[in-house]
Amino acid sequence: MNSANQPESIEFFFDIMCPYAYQTSVWIRDVQSQVGFDITWRFFSLEEINREEGKKHPYERDFAYGWTPLRVAAWLRRQNNDWCGTFYQICGEALHVNGRRFYDRDIALELMEAAGLPTEAWDLALADPTTHDDVLNDHKYATEQLAGFGVPIITVPGGRAVFGPVVLPAPTADKAKELWDITLAYSRFPGIFELKTPKTDEDMKMIGTIFTPYLEGRQWRSVQNPAR
Template sequence: MTQQESATPIKVNFHFDPLCPLAWRTALWMREVRQVRPVAVTWRFFSLELVNRKEGVQPNYEDHGWTGLRTLALVRRREGNEGVERYYLALGAAQHGRRESIADAAGVRAALQRAGLNVGLVDEALADESTIHEVQADHQEAVERYHAFGVPTIALEGSHVGFYGPVIIEVPRGAEAGEYWDHFYWALRQPNLYELKRERVGVKLEPIAE
């Protein structure tokens, strides 16, 4: 039975940081994939600030992208996975499409408004320390379960194997998106495949909103 014929969706976990332009492009691709393949995406968090934080530096959980991540955590509680996707789309379109910063509360509020969500969620999220722990829990699960070191990290639900990538510069659309997925899905299920990489020397990331 092919993926197209299967009635049961393939469930994947997609770990992202809204500040990452590579994760953004891959997320747009995954939305295209869902139109042509039976795939269900659960959006999970990952903090690049945690990965890149220098030893001894005190964290600022209202800076370095934490405002957006913490607000995403609260959106997930209130609106579920669909709300996370809607809000992530608004954040990504601002940061990676219009080049509007989402690294502070003002940028986060603007994205909430565009997503049709309560702009007061950002203040609630920053006043609630449990949003920090929620982001950290997603991040730590990715590190411990998949040995994740960056984003995008994608894994089949229930699997202990996750892949960094695919890193995509031009977002495939329609049937091409499905073909990309077919190859990636094959790779995810190969126990002896660990790494495949090509350098991005000279590659320029142009703004892309959707």
């Protein structure tokens, strides 16, 4: 695709808990290194969208596996959007590559220190109730304005919001750029709502292998409410 048609910036909605969004984030960072657009990191809560009737919202709990770290990401984003992206990157890699529990405070502080992020962000974010608002406002925007039901979600100026691409393992180099051009064209084509590849048994085995660290590192039970 001609460079003149490339956006200067995009938005990427994520929940650190989501293994699919993590793979897409690895891909979009590779594309960013080639194309040069800015990424605004925005929040989406799988705990909120899939909340079971009668149970507390994640913002009503003292601790939530996904929501609590997103509050830290929100505090970091207020200071520097790149800090937010780095926090997502290190926490996502910890869970989805190494099977580490990024939501554990001690592990999170270790990761943040190694990445050069301010470790005081964890406690400051959780002491500030308005970080709930930052996460919830992004989540509501995604669900109410974009009709989002999960992540990853990518928005491009002049295009529609795209759920996906759901791809794994994340393509790199020329293949990453090729998929980006397809995604960009898709976002600008009205009337297309879904383009999906059925998963074979071999596909499921591959996905299971890639998701092994995530499955070993999580402590929650996955729930998925029906999408539109």
